[in-house]
Amino acid sequence: MTAHLEHANFTVSDPAATAAWMCDLFGWHIRWQGAAKDEGHTVHVGTDAQYLALYAPKASQKPQRSSYTTIGGLNHLAVTTDDLDALETRIKAHGFMTGNHADYEPGRRFYFHDHDNIEYEVVQYG
Incomplete structure (x- = not known):
């Protein structure tokens, strides 16, 4: 049995804007968009087989330090x-x-x- 990566979910400042350039550059499409956790908004962008879930919280936060030095980054x-x-x-x-x-x-x-x-x-x- 082999598992396949279906999606990854991460936080961005503007899911619609990020999805737009991804569609244009990578040839992807928006699979779904709507209300999400904690009154946020999510756009699913990718192919029919895999996608990225682009999430924005209701209230945006300041970015933290480098992801390379943050466990779980x-x-x-x-x-x-x-x-x-x-x-x-x-x-x-x-x-x-x-x-x-x-x-x-x-x-x-x-x-x-x-x-x-x-x-x-x-x-x-x-």
Whole structure:
């Protein structure tokens, strides 16, 4: 028996805005949106098989220290692509800065941060 990741849920400042750029850049779609825990709002964005639940609480909080030094913190999310260079061009056109480019076995990658300072890794294998 194998388990498969269905979704991840994390907090953002504006679920609709985050979902919009994800749909545009990654080719995803909004699966559901509505009221959520503690009078918050959630948007589910992704594919038919997997998605991200983007949650915003009723009252926003200040970001905490680095997720890499916080137990239980989200360090980054990774997506794969068939054309790393083309996707990087589109990401930059959205105003995101890319960095930490690397070639490694078995592929190439770079990273960028969104408006909530969430880190994303973009990978092309092969």
